[in-house]
Amino acid sequence: MSDSIDIELSHCGKRYRNVDVLNDVSLQIKRGEFVTVLGPSGCGKTTTLRIIGGFIIPDEGQVTIRGRNVTHLPPYRRNIGVVFQNYALWPHMTVFEILAFGLRIRKLAREEIARRVDRALEMVRLTGLKDRYPRELSGGQQQRVAMARALAIDPEVIILDEPLSNLDRRLREDMRIELKRLQRSLGVTMLFVTHDQEEALSMSDRVVVMQSGRIQQVADPRTVYERPANSFVAGFLGSANFIDGDVLAIEGNERGRVRLAGGSVVDAYAPSGVRSGDKVRVIVRPEWMLLRREPSPVAANEFSGVVREVIYEGAAVRYGLSPDDGSDTLLFLQERSNADVLEPGDKVRINVSNAVIAED
Amino acid sequence: MSATQSLQRTEIRGRGLGVNAGELLGRSSVFLPFVFVVVFFFIPMGWLVATSLSTHEIGSPPEFTGTLEHYARFWTDPFYLETALWTTIKLSVLSTVFALLIGYVLAYYIAELPPQRRGLITSMVVVSLAVNIVIRIFGLNVLLMNGGLVHSVFGLIGMPRIRIMYTELGVLIGLIQIAVPYVVLPLIGVIAAIDPALKEAAASVGANRYRTFWAVTFPLSLPGVVAGTLIAFTLNAAAFAIPALMGGGRVRMMGMMAYEQAAIQGNFPFAAAIGISLTILSLLITAIYLFVVSRTFRTLR
Numbered sequence: 180m181s182d183s184i185d186i187e188l189s190h191c192g193k194r195y196r197n198v199d200v201l202n203d204v205s206l207q208i209k210r211g212e213f214v215t216v217l218g219p220s221g222c223g224k225t226t227t228l229r230i231i232g233g234f235i236i237p238d239e240g241q242v243t244i245r246g247r248n249v250t251h252l253p254p255y256r257r258n259i260g261v262v263f264q265n266y267a268l269w270p271h272m273t274v275f276e277i278l279a280f281g282l283r284i285r286k287l288a289r290e291e292i293a294r295r296v297d298r299a300l301e302m303v304r305l306t307g308l309k310d311r312y313p314r315e316l317s318g319g320q321q322q323r324v325a326m327a328r329a330l331a332i333d334p335e336v337i338i339l340d341e342p343l344s345n346l347d348r349r350l351r352e353d354m355r356i357e358l359k360r361l362q363r364s365l366g367v368t369m370l371f372v373t374h375d376q377e378e379a380l381s382m383s384d385r386v387v388v389m390q391s392g393r394i395q396q397v398a399d400p401r402t403v404y405e406r407p408a409n410s411f412v413a414g415f416l417g418s419a420n421f422i423d424g425d426v427l428a429i430e431g432n433e434r435g436r437v438r439l440a441g442g443s444v445v446d447a448y449a450p451s452g453v454r455s456g457d458k459v460r461v462i463v464r465p466e467w468m469l470l471r472r473e474p475s476p477v478a479a480n481e482f483s484g485v486v487r488e489v490i491y492e493g494a495a496v497r498y499g500l501s502p503d504d505g506s507d508t509l510l511f512l513q514e515r516s517n518a519d520v521l522e523p524g525d526k527v528r529i530n531v532s533n534a535v536i537a538e539d
Numbered sequence: 540m541s542a543t544q545s546l547q548r549t550e551i552r553g554r555g556l557g558v559n560a561g562e563l564l565g566r567s568s569v570f571l572p573f574v575f576v577v578v579f580f581f582i583p584m585g586w587l588v589a590t591s592l593s594t595h596e597i598g599s600p601p602e603f604t605g606t607l608e609h610y611a612r613f614w615t616d617p618f619y620l621e622t623a624l625w626t627t628i629k630l631s632v633l634s635t636v637f638a639l640l641i642g643y644v645l646a647y648y649i650a651e652l653p654p655q656r657r658g659l660i661t662s663m664v665v666v667s668l669a670v671n672i673v674i675r676i677f678g679l680n681v682l683l684m685n686g687g688l689v690h691s692v693f694g695l696i697g698m699p700r701i702r703i704m705y706t707e708l709g710v711l712i713g714l715i716q717i718a719v720p721y722v723v724l725p726l727i728g729v730i731a732a733i734d735p736a737l738k739e740a741a742a743s744v745g746a747n748r749y750r751t752f753w754a755v756t757f758p759l760s761l762p763g764v765v766a767g768t769l770i771a772f773t774l775n776a777a778a779f780a781i782p783a784l785m786g787g788g789r790v791r792m793m794g795m796m797a798y799e800q801a802a803i804q805g806n807f808p809f810a811a812a813i814g815i816s817l818t819i820l821s822l823l824i825t826a827i828y829l830f831v832v833s834r835t836f837r838t839l840r
Contacts, residue, residue, distance in 0.1 A: 234739055254742040261743035267736035271758045271836070280754065281744025332744050 191240030260329030441504025609812035634714035642722030705787030722767035729763030
């Protein structure tokens with residue numbers, strides 16, 4: 180993996196009828212990187228992908244692929260592999276013809292085409308189906324053909340538009356592993372668009388979280404989950420409790436002490452922009468807390484509360500907790516490895532083991 | 540107890556009646572159209588076949604004898620073969636080809652429009668079908684006659700003032716004009732239904748617009764091409780009004796000839812033989828066309 184940049188978007192914007200669908204989007208993707216663009220529908224993630232693919236020309240900004248400015252080049256002059264959400268396999272062609280199409284355009288010799296089609300099919304572990312038509316293939320097989328078509332042209336980068344969303348759950352999970360293995364073994368740069376946070380976290384080197392046409396955070400999966408930049412990112416990736424509070428002090432190394440709305444004081448991760456005295460929102464994920472039955476010795480980062488709701492889910496138990504200080508109900512998730520299941524009405528002490536101050 | 544039983548029985552009987560009434564309705568809804576087709580299509584066709592196999596005697600009604608003399612006359616006389624048969628095949632095939640070329644461009648343009656405007660222009664095509672054929676022909680007449688618009692423009696730009704009206708060219712133009720909407724309508728639906736991602740996928744592997752059209756759009760629009768051209772061809776092979784009104788008696792197509800034999804010569808058996816021959820000819824050309832299309836594009840099974 181070298182450090183050269185394969186895809187670079189700088190200050191890209193796109194408007195439709197005066198509505199910003201994309202606003203000042205800048206992004207750099209290194210060679211061999213697997214980057215996921217994650218966000219709800221309408222957040223601009225597909226627009227971003229289509230701008231890179233050349234299907235949309237941005238109103239402003241520049242698209243560079245391997246150092247070549249391609250902003251105004253049509254898709255057929257970009258050499259980018261595209262995997263479409265519905266696969267977009269040509270129904271009147273066999274698997275061989277589909278894979279060979281791009282190679283014939285490149286005027287390769289017949290033997291070279293056959294060789295490269297075979298190689299692309301081997302990469303996606305799909306051999307012996309060359310004479311089938313798309314409708315004779317299962318959803319998973321069609322997905323592999325779509326992937327092989329993108330690989331066969333030996334593209335500079337591959338962009339994928341929710342390629343797994345049409346598969347059933349089991350197959351989707353298998354394909355995640357498969358796709359990641361393929362990407363790693365080929366070292367090809369991939370930009371993957373999805374609305375599925377689990378997909379984004381499990382596959383990516385970096386995750387780009389978007390909302391309302393803007394990039395909200397770009398970081399590795401652990402950082403976007405454990406250090407979400409704002410409450411949107413925290414809420415979109417998994418569930419989160421949002422508690423209002425005041426920053427009491429910032430103690431070097433990005434640690435801060437915050438007094439929560441109810442009066443309890445907790446330690447929290449403080450991004451560099453946060454100052455002492457700021458009114459902030461603190462993000463606490465349901466699994467970032469520990470419960471102890473009362474009475475127990477008072478410790479730091481603790482406050483007491485009552486169990487209100489118990490939702491048993493097998494591997495885990497979800498609780499609704501009411502802090503005694505009168506603040507809003509908190510969601511708590513307990514893995515079922517050891518602890519007892521609590522009952523509604525049980526008095527507990529809530530220990531916040533991790534909290535993040537949101538930047539918004 | 541017995542009251543309950545009788546209630547149950549009534550219910551069952553009631554339900555049984557409902558099923559019967561429904562079945563009756565279901566059967567009759569298939570039966571009535573079936574009767575219609577038999578009475579108004581198969582019986583007249585059978586009568587026509589019988590007439591074509593009857594002897595013709597001036598002054599007396601046709602008498603069924605099973606004779607093939609009328610077919611023999613049509614299929615052996617060079618006059619009918621070279622004039623009627625050849626003119627019919629030539630004009631109907633040519634008009635279909637030109638209608639396809641013009642209609643495809645139109646349909647492609649319309650299918651690429653945003654949906655609202657697509658509806659508007661599609662309805663304009665439908666409206667052109669709603670105008671009576673005779674009125675459309677008179678419109679063409681004004682345009683194409685000697686001293687008409689086309690004639691004058693040709694004169695102005697220094698081209699020879701060729702005669703169009705009452706020539707084969709005039710009839711051809713008329714046939715194309717009639718056929719274009721029939722080609723456009725099925726094609727709009729088929730082209731508009733092609734998933735845009737299929738074209739984008741072609742572009743993504745390096746196909747420019749021209750290549751994408753011939754590799755993706757055109758093959759996928761073939762069902763519309765086949766439907767449109769078949770309607771256009773069968774319609775024009777059997778054309779009567781256009782050769783009659785725009786051919787001036789000089790351009791003889793089989794439909795017109797059958798009419799002349801029946802209405803002017805009073806030779807119903809020969810007219811019927813021409814009609815049946817025309818039908819068989821159309822079916823034959825259609826069969827060859829479909830065979831060639833399915834062989835060339837075997838993937839459209």
